[in-house]
Amino acid sequence: LDSDSPRSSYSTYLTQAATWASDYIASDSGQDTLNLYDVSALAHADLITAINGAGSPSGLAVTTAALIANLKAQVASAASVSASDIFRAGGDYTNFDVDSHTFGFISTEALYQEASGDTQYAAFAGEQRDWLLGGNAWGTSFMAGVGTTYPTCMGGQLENLDSPVDVGAVVNGPNGTGNFSGGLGGLQSGMKKCENDSFTTFTGHGAEYVDDVRSWQSSEPALDMTGGAILAGALQQAVSGS
Numbered sequence: 001l002d003s004d005s006p007r008s009s010y011s012t013y014l015t016q017a018a019t020w021a022s023d024y025i026a027s028d029s030g031q032d033t034l035n036l037y038d039v040s041a042l043a044h045a046d047l048i049t050a051i052n053g054a055g056s057p058s059g060l061a062v063t064t065a066a067l068i069a070n071l072k073a074q075v076a077s078a079a080s081v082s083a084s085d086i087f088r089a090g091g092d093y094t095n096f097d098v099d100s101h102t103f104g105f106i107s108t109e110a111l112y113q114e115a116s117g118d119t120q121y122a123a124f125a126g127e128q129r130d131w132l133l134g135g136n137a138w139g140t141s142f143m144a145g146v147g148t149t150y151p152t153c154m155g156g157q158l159e160n161l162d163s164p165v166d167v168g169a170v171v172n173g174p175n176g177t178g179n180f181s182g183g184l185g186g187l188q189s190g191m192k193k194c195e196n197d198s199f200t201t202f203t204g205h206g207a208e209y210v211d212d213v214r215s216w217q218s219s220e221p222a223l224d225m226t227g228g229a230i231l232a233g234a235l236q237q238a239v240s241g242s
Contacts, residue, residue, distance in 0.1 A: 014054055015061075017047050022061035025070050033074045034104030035097055036224035041104070044071050045111040064115075071112040078105045079124045087136050088127040094206040096217075099142050099173040102128050103228035110235035125236065132229075136174075138199045138209045143229060144169040144221070153194035153213045155220035160192050160213050170225035174209040175217045184214035 024040050032038040044067045051057070051064050078090035078101075090105050091098040109125040112118065133141045134149065141147035144154065145167030152165075159166050187193060196211040203209075211219050 010050075010054065011057070014047075014050055014057070015059075017043070017050065018060035018062045021047055021067060025062065025066060029070055029073065030077070033078060033101060034108050035100040035228065037097075041071060041074055041108040041111055044068075045115060048115050068112065068115050071108060071115060072118070075105065075109050075112050075121045075124070078128075079121055082124060082127060087131055088124075089131050089136065090124070090128055093136075093174040094176040096172060096175060096179075097225075098175075099132060099170055100225050100228045102132055102173075103170075103225075103232040106232035107228070107235045110232070110239040113239050114235075129232075132173075137204070137207075138174065138202050140199065140209070140211070142171050142173045144171075151211050151219050151221075153196050153211045153215075153219060155213050155216050159221070160194060161190070163192075166221060168226060168229070169221040170229050171219045171221050172225065173218060174207040177203060177206055177208045179217045180208050180210065180215075184210070184212055187214065 021040075021044060024043075028038075028040070034041040047062075048064045048067050051060065056064070082088045082090035089098075089102070091101040105128045106125045109121045113122065127135075133143060134147045139149060141150040144151050144159075145165045151169075151171050154160070154166065154169065154171060156166065156169070158164065159169075191213060194213040199209045199211060209218050213219075
């Protein structure tokens with residue numbers, strides 16, 4: 001559907017989308033932010049565009065102001081966490097998918113800025129980028145081939161068997177120390193030994209990072225992690241105009 005389509009052809013979809021957005025804000029808001037499981041920020045941004053494109057019709061279950069406010073709340077919650085962390089981490093590095101969540105913060109800041117014109121969280125987005133690419137307690141980038149120190153023993157078949165640098169691949173990142181309590185286990189059949197376990201020196205605050213082919217907890221590359229990085233870069237580039 002485009003702006004030239006008759007209103008009757010999209011009003012039903014707009015009404016349904018607004019209802020689902022209202023339900024999310026009422027029931028799920030505050031429980032998560034943009035990552036591989038929660039894509040509300042993307043839906044909010046698209047719905048804002050759709051409502052504006054339809055001439056801001058009355059009677060919808062949610063307003064663009066409410067959608068913008070929820071985008072802001074998602075960014076603000078992470079910015080509050082970041083402000084109290086020495087490395088400015090906005091995500092929970094004692095749990096899975098911290099890299100996905102952190103790229104999600106960068107994306108959501110861009111979506112919020114585009115919708116509102118408010119740049120107050122732009123610096124926060126930059127801090128999250130820095131954390132992902134080396135400005136963290138382990139001093140490593142979590143994206144292969146980016147920076148001077150990055151994952152070299154990722155838990156992927158191509159990287160392990162052919163030993164290339166899979167430039168741009170993103171790993172899970174640090175994880176809770178409890179998730180490593182059973183050790184890393186042995187090598188699977190045909191797997192080449194590759195370990196760079198010096199990062200365990202910096203284990204602390206309930207978190208650990210291990211660059212080891214066996215470490216699915218922290219060094220396994222994933223499309224959903226890498227997709228989050230691509231999205232964050234594209235949205236930030238769009239909002240900066242460069």
